[in-house]
Amino acid sequence: MEAIYKAHYPAIHQYAARRTNSPDDTADLISETFLTAWRRIADVPKGDDARLWLYGVARRVLANQRRGRSRSAGLAERLKEELAAARPATAGGPDPVREAFDDLPDRDREVLALAYWENLTGPEIGRVLGCTATAARIRLHRARRRLAEALGVTGEGRTFAERGLRGEHL
Known part of the structure; x- marks a missing residue:
């Protein structure tokens, strides 16, 4: 496998680079190609x-990547x-909480x-964000x-904003 990689990496790299739009896509294509060769070494x-x-x-790897992107784009559009x-329509015009949040x-x-x-609680937020519970609470x-x-709210008015964040009617 090492001899195959050394002998053919430059050609496969050029092939991939000419057909992809980013260095990450190029690297993915190369790695999947050589992974397939390693798995099927007897067929090479x-x-x-x-x-x-x-x-x-x-x-074939490139075709699979393109089909995957196309499916992802279609799914994203449907979602x-x-x-x-x-999304609930706001009665009476724009939603100030949503606008401030955005x-x-x-x-x-x-x-x-x-x-x-x-x-989520402070400790749970910390785990999701990869920080301590204290840092998450801060x-x-x-x-x-x-x-x-x-x-533009203070004190008791904060509950107004928090209810808006939860999607409750204000």
Whole structure:
């Protein structure tokens, strides 16, 4: 296998690089091609025929990647449509809580969503985010404060924002 890899890597790399849009896709194509060759080492022809066999494998791997992307895009579109249809319409115009939430940095939105939409506790949020429970609680506190500031509410008004995050009627 090592001899096959050394002899044919440059050709397979060029083949992959010419047919993919990113270095990551190129690397995936190369690795899947040589993984298939390793698994089917008994089927790999000798000499220069091995290069042609590898091209055939790479071609099929690339086709599988493209089909997978196409299915993923189709699924994403269907989910987007379903979610848009399922999102409750706000009576009386724009939703100030949703707008303020959408304007927050990604980091704040994620911690708030984990707390209010997924009903996770501080330690659970910490595990999801890969930090300590204390760090998660601090992040949540700061995100709540930034949301309240964006809404222009303080003290008791924060419950208004928190109910809006949970999707409750305000």
